[in-house]
Amino acid sequence: xxxxxxxxxxxxxxxTAGYFALGKLNYWERSVRIFSMNNTDQxxxxxxxxxxxxxxxxxxxxxxxxxxxxxxxxxxxxxxEGRRPMIRDRNIPDSLRRQFRQDGVERxxxxxxxxxxxxxxxxxxxxxSGGKKINLMNxxxxxxxxxxxxxxxxxxxxxxxxxxxRRNGKVNIR
Amino acid sequence: MNIFKFFLxxxxxIVMLLLMDPRSFYGISFHEWxxxxxxxxxxxxxxxxxGWIKKVTLGFFRKxxxxxxxxxxxxxxxxxxxxxxILSGIPIARTIDFSWFKLGGSPxxxxxxxxxxxxxxxxxxxxxxxxxxxxxxxxxxxxxxxxGEEN
Numbered sequence: 105x106x107x108x109x110x111x112x113x114x115x116x117x118x119x120t121a122g123y124f125a126l127g128k129l130n131y132w133e134r135s136v137r138i139f140s141m142n143n144t145d146q147x148x149x150x151x152x153x154x155x156x157x158x159x160x161x162x163x164x165x166x167x168x169x170x171x172x173x174x175x176x177x178x179x180x181x182x183x184x185e186g187r188r189p190m191i192r193d194r195n196i197p198d199s200l201r202r203q204f205r206q207d208g209v210e211r212x213x214x215x216x217x218x219x220x221x222x223x224x225x226x227x228x229x230x231x232x233s234g235g236k237k238i239n240l241m242n243x244x245x246x247x248x249x250x251x252x253x254x255x256x257x258x259x260x261x262x263x264x265x266x267x268x269x270r271r272n273g274k275v276n277i278r
Numbered sequence: 279m280n281i282f283k284f285f286l287x288x289x290x291x292i293v294m295l296l297l298m299d300p301r302s303f304y305g306i307s308f309h310e311w312x313x314x315x316x317x318x319x320x321x322x323x324x325x326x327x328x329g330w331i332k333k334v335t336l337g338f339f340r341k342x343x344x345x346x347x348x349x350x351x352x353x354x355x356x357x358x359x360x361x362x363x364i365l366s367g368i369p370i371a372r373t374i375d376f377s378w379f380k381l382g383g384s385p386x387x388x389x390x391x392x393x394x395x396x397x398x399x400x401x402x403x404x405x406x407x408x409x410x411x412x413x414x415x416x417x418x419x420x421x422x423x424x425x426g427e428e429n
Contacts, residue, residue, distance in 0.1 A: 131397060138394030242299035250295065250404045257408020 115255045122252020125245040283326050284417040290319055294403060298396065307373040314374070317364050324353070345409075352406055359399030366392035 126132065293316055296302060300309040324331065334342050334350045342350070368376045369388040381388070407414070 135394055135397040135401075137390050138398070237301070237305065239302055241302075243295050243302045246298040246400065247295050250291075250400055250407075253401050253404030254408040254411070257405045258411045261409060261411070 115259070118248070118255050119252045121248040122255075125248035125252075129242070129245050129249070131249060279326070280417060283323070284414070286319065286323055286326070287414075290316065290323060291403070291407070293319075294400065298400060310367065310371050310374050313364065313367055317360060320357075320360055324357075349406075349409060352402060352409070356399065356402050356406060359395055359402060362395040363392060363399060366395060 293312055297309055297313055297316065300306050303309075331350075331353075334346050338347060338350065365381070366388045368379050369381045369383065370385050370392060
């Protein structure tokens with residue numbers, strides 16, 4: 105009895121962890137993206153690096169908003185060159201550059217492998233550090249999803265076998 | 279043989295989980311090479327069950343049980359998922375040069391395909407393990423295995 109109760113508690117913990125992992129990894133949305141390929145392809149057109157969606161408004165923030173916030177002299181220089189300021193531009197005041205760096209750190213802290221900034225070392229395409237780095241946090245979340253589906257299947261299978269046993273008086277085991 | 283199958287399956291599971299995040303374990307080069315090699319071990323995993331595959335394939339509509347059919351269909355989906363994962367990984371590979379392998383399509387298309395297929399396949403792997411859980415539990419019964427009671 106104690107064994108059964110501990111098994112149930114462990115199973116409940118695994119399923120709960122899996123449920124949180126599904127949300128954390130944005131699992132469903134990324135899984136069904138394969139079925140809405142046309143829209144996805146258009147959405148990602150021109151975004152290039154990384155292949156994963158960046159937070160909404162990121163482009164606007166790094167473009168128009170920065171343009172508005174810049175001192176007149178620097179803005180005039182960008183307008184003369186016919187381009188928008190990027191984070192890498194060294195003429196941006198330190199305060200603004202620091203602000204972008206903070207944004208980058210926030211994205212990385214979320215634990216997802218989507219859209220990291222160059223300042224943080226990784227930024228999608230070409231951004232892999234290539235070093236001997238081991239960080240298994242995301243793997244643990246994937247393990248939680250995997251284990252939760254295993255546990256659900258085990259219990260569904262047991263329930264199915266039990267129902268079948270009651271109906272037929274025997275269980276079909278592969 | 280069962281012990282070998284067990285450790286092969288365990289290795290496949292661990293490597294599959296490590297492959298889910300390209301940045302987690304020794305970077306993209308491990309991700310790409312291990313992703314290619316895992317296909318070979320998956321085929322080996324299936325070869326070890328060749329007798330069952332042959333039996334179910336030949337008697338799919340007549341002799342096989344519903345459970346066997348479901349397992350078979352799941353295995354076919356897993357195979358399709360794995361092929362899709364490897365195939366979609368080829369055009370977006372960075373450390374291995376697959377420029378000779380022309381698949382067409384935009385890198386974004388293949389990237390989304392790669393991500394989605396791997397996430398769906400992981401769920402299918404979980405279901406596959408759940409359906410074979412009794413077999414896994416039996417592998418831990420070492421005393422009976424040593425005495426040759428398990429085949």
